[in-house]
Amino acid sequence: MITKRIIPCLDVKNGRVVKGINFENLGDVDSPVKLAEYYSKFGADELVFYDITASAEGRELFTDILCETARKVFIPLTVGGGINTVADFDRVLKCGADKVSVNSGAIRNPSLIGEAAKLYGDQCVVISADVKRVDGVFRVFAKGGRENTDLEAIEWIKRCVGNGAGEVVLNSIDTDGVKKGFDLEMLDAVCNAVSVPVIASGGAGCINDFITLFKTLPKVDAGLAASIFHFGEVKINDLKKKMAENGIPARITENNYAESR
C-alpha cells in the first residue's frame, strides 16, 4: 500500500537552513547538506529545499548547495523559492531537483504552471499556496506570507491544478509556527477540491498532530514540517513507528545499504 509521506522542509538563506516562527525571527539551524543526509538516512520520504534568499549571490550559493545535496541524497528533492520563470525550473532541475514548487511566481505569471508542466510533466510541478483566513475567507498570500493577493484560495488551487500542477502544498499561515496541529478545516476544503496529492504544511508540534492529520483526513498524502524535525522535538523514525501502530501506512527504514556493503 502506498505510504503517507513525511517531509522535512529546509528553508535556506545564504547557504544555511533557517526556520521562522510565523515567517519572522529567523534562527540558524545547520548546514543544508548535513541536514539532508541526516534526514535521508533516518527515514524522511522526501525533502523540500526552500530558497528564501533575495540576492543573486545567495541564489548562486543555493544552487551550489542543491547540487552538493543531490550528489549525496537519493530521495526525492523538491525545490521552491524564487521560481518565476521556466529558466528557474531549468536551473534547479539541472542541479538534481525532482520537483519544483511555485508560489508567488505563479501568481505574478499565471501561465508559468502550464508552460512548465508541458516541458517537464505535471509530476514535476508543485503549487505551493500560503493561505490565511481573512474575514472568514481563505485568501492566498504572496511574498512569504506578507502580501494578501485577494485570490480565493480554493479556486486558485483548482485553477493551478487545472493548468498542470501535479501536487499541492497547502501552508496555513494561521497555524504555521503555532505548533498546535495542522489546519484540518483548510486541508479538508482543498482535498475535496482537487484529485492530485495534497501535502499538509504549517502547525505540526508533536507526533500526535501527524496522527490526527492522517486519521481525520485520509485524503492527505503527506505532512511537511521544519523546526520540530530540525530541533529533534520529533524524530522521524519515532513518528513512523507511531503511524504504523495507528494503522497509517508508513515507510519504516533501515540503513541497509551500509550494512550489506
Add this chain to the structure above:
Amino acid sequence: MIAIIDYGVGNLFSLKSSFAAIGKEAVVTNDKSIIESASHIILPGVGAFSDAADKLRSTGMADLVKSEVGKGKPLMGICLGMQLLFDKSFEYGEYKGLDLIKGNIRPIAEVIPAGLKIPQIGWNALEFRNETPIFKYIKNGDYVYFVHSFYAADCDEAITAVTDYGAPLTASVQSGNVFGCQFHPEKSGDIGLNILRAFCETGGCL
C-alpha cells in the same frame, strides 16, 4: 563503465550521482562508441511515451540499444525507460516501443479502484514474483519510490515484482539481460542503490 542513454528526455543528474555513490563510473551519453564500450546500459525517461519513443528512434538510440542487448549486454529501463522496453503503449493513442519484452503499457486507471489518486506518487512496497538478480541485496516488502500513471500489462512471465496500489501493478520486469523498474531506484534511498549495485553485478562484464 555504465552508459546512461541521453536522448533529451529527463533529468539524469541523480542517476549519474547514484552510480557514483556505489563506486561505479557512469557516463551520460549518446555517443555510439562509448555505449558500445560500456558494460551496462541504463535507459532513463520521464514524460510522454510517444515523444520519448520518437526521440529514441530519431537519435538512432533505439537501434543501438537493441543491437547491444542482442550481444548480451545488460540493459535496465527506468520508469518511462522501462515502459519503452515493451511492444506497445496505449498512452493517449497506440505507439510502438522497443519490443524487447512482450506486453502492453496501459493506464493504471483501468485497474485501480476509483478514488485513488493518479499518478501514483510516493513510496510503495515491492512484492516479489519471479526471481531476479537485481533484488539480490534487498528483501520482499522493501519500499521504493514511484511516479506513474501507466503500467505494464500482459507481461506475467517477465514480472519480477508488483506493488499494491488498490491492484497489483507491475513494479519490475526481466527478460534475459533486459531489466526494467517502474519505480526510480535513484530516488529510493539505500534500497534503490542496492538494486543498481546488483544490476552492475549482472552479466559478468564489469
